[in-house]
Amino acid sequence: MALAYSSKSAVAVARLATEICQFPVGDLGDDDAWLFVEACGVCGTDWDIYERKIGRNFGPVILGHEIVGQIAAIGKAAAVKWGVNVGTRVAVEEFLPCGVCSLCLSGDYRLCSRTDVRSNSPILRYGATSTAVKPSLWGGFSELMYLHPQSIRHFGFNGD
Ligand SMILES: [Zn+2]
Ligand SMILES: [Zn+2]
Numbered sequence: 001m002a003l004a005y006s007s008k009s010a011v012a013v014a015r016l017a018t019e020i021c022q023f024p025v026g027d028l029g030d031d032d033a034w035l036f037v038e039a040c041g042v043c044g045t046d047w048d049i050y051e052r053k054i055g056r057n058f059g060p061v062i063l064g065h066e067i068v069g070q071i072a073a074i075g076k077a078a079a080v081k082w083g084v085n086v087g088t089r090v091a092v093e094e095f096l097p098c099g100v101c102s103l104c105l106s107g108d109y110r111l112c113s114r115t116d117v118r119s120n121s122p123i124l125r126y127g128a129t130s131t132a133v134k135p136s137l138w139g140g141f142s143e144l145m146y147l148h149p150q151s152i153r154h155f156g157f158n159g160d
Helices: 044-050 076-082
Strands: 006-014 017-024 033-040 067-074 089-092 144-147
Touching: 033 076, 033 089, 067 076, 067 144
Parallel strands: none
Antiparallel strands: 006 017, 033 067, 033 144, 067 089
């Protein structure tokens, strides 16, 4: 299902340089969702990436990895698995671990190499993944953010 939304996002396009870019919001799958971002922290790591002390080869990145928002659209399977629906408020962890390596299986998913900002291979992590990686909206300094099937969400917030 294609969504009618697009998102304005602050993209750290190069060292100490931000551009506001407009992205189409991609298709919705069965196992994923889209989030309306309501609030996002500014972390020391955001500054390190902005200065490119971390992630010299990340490419253009939407920073912001301490994210709260409301579900804008959600696939059928994700709604059942996550127990949420359109309008549910969630907080999202920055990590997008693989879910199958020994670190993930032992609960240390924060250390999974797929989501490690110090890894030399391409990673998936909110606030640290290039906008060249579809569907581009991988950070909280944005109107909308993609919720990957492996995202880790926390629920139970009141709507107010
Ligand atoms: Zn942080
Ligand atoms: Zn893993």
